[in-house]
Amino acid sequence: MEKLKPKLFSVMKTYTKEQFIKDVIAGVIVAIIALPLSIALALASGVTPEKGIYTAIIAGFLISFFGGSRVQISGPTAAFATIVAGIVAKNGMDGLIVATILAGIILILMGLLKFGSLIKFIPYTITTGFTAGIAITIVVGQIKSFLGLTTDPSVNAIETVEKIEEVIRHIGTINWSAVLVGVVCLAILIIWPMLPGFLKKIPGSLIAVFVGIFMVSGLNMNVKTIGELYTITSDLPKFQIPSFSFETVRNVLPDAFTIAILAAIESLLSCVVADSMVNSRHRSNMEFVAQGIGNVGSALLGGIPATGAIARTAANVKNGGRTPIAGIVHAVVLLLVMMLLGKYAVYIPMAALSAVLVSVAWNMAGIPAVKALLKGQKSDICVLLVTFLITVFVDLTVAIEIGLGFAAFFFIKKMIDVS
DSSP states (O other): OOOOOOHHHHHGGGOOHHHHHHHHHHHHHHHHHHHHHHHHHHHHTTSOHHHHHHHHHHHHHHHHHHOSSSSOOEEOOHHHHHHHHHHHHHHHHHHHHHHHHHHHHHHHHHHHTTOTTGGGGSOHHHHHHHHHHHHHHHHHHHHHHHHTOOOOTTOOOOSHHHHHHHHHHTGGGOOHHHHHHHHHHHHHHHHGGGSOGGGGGSOHHHHHHHHHHIIIIITTOOOOBHHHHOOOOOOOOOOOOOOOOHHHHHHHHHHHHHHHHHHHHHHHHHHHHHHHHHTOOOOHHHHHHHHHHHHHHHHHTTOOOOEEOHHHHHHHHHTTOOSTHHHHHHHHHHHHHHHHHGGGGGGOBHHHHHHHHHHHHHHHSOHHHHHHHHTSOHHHHHHHHHHHHHHHHTOHHHHHHHHHHHHHHHHHHHHHHHO
């Protein structure tokens, strides 16, 4: 029987000074990676930049402290961007806070009720389909900033089709300076990991952001920056209690379940990847409880939904992180950076952040996995395409529900044919 005990408490029994040094180095590097990503993901989620950093700090700390994985790094992820943007547009920030708190409570209950093993039965075709679908919605959402389009501020496009229509309507306002910045930053993100030696250890996203700042500020290019569109604060996160009402809870409850299920799937996928890298075994039920605590804490302190981030977790492992101390250090370093350097984020070009998000979307799309499934059985192809298309054009919640329905139908049909 799996123990409901944080990994931190287990690994500290044999902790050494040498490992502490490695964890600190890994934590600092992951914090540097997380900084531009947290800002970009916050903007993609329809909230202000600092909320992404708050999420990485609060949820990152709590989930590392209470988590069931040795090396999991948690924070805002691309998987939540479209969902969060939709909740904010329909129900405002109070609605998002309530949905995130409810999702956190659901995750805690899932852990306490030992649902950790059950979540693994969600078919691979469904997770691949909605992950690829989310990647497409992120790319579509970034076209406007990447091209520097001037759109009608009174129109708030939420759905993918609405965003495409908005781009087509305003394509005549394309800003070629923004395109140049976006293309250069995207090229850096593609080429940087291929560089030899220690250079590739420096996060490409950070280099891309700095190059973008230099191009816009140093060369006086007419490209919108974060500071022109948002007010950024370097203040510490403040405790906030939303206005709960029966109507708000009813409106956001389906979104809360979506956040909880997605957080559960993403965190376990990340844990499995991490386990294979460090030859360890995570505690899935404890991880659910930690994810729930992290999301409740994030919501109450100004953040957005969080879950395990595969790329940041992998970076942690590759740089020597082997215990939850690395994740805690990453959160502390982010807090210090936000307090000392947060005010300079106003100079970051929107086109540079769009390039970062397009790169994130490409990496999360899982193109090899999609290609492999498309060569497989017709039933798998059907479930994959249905989940993908509904995620892109309708809603992630509906996509998971219908995807599970199709998967169950084909499973039952297969059993009947065999018998």
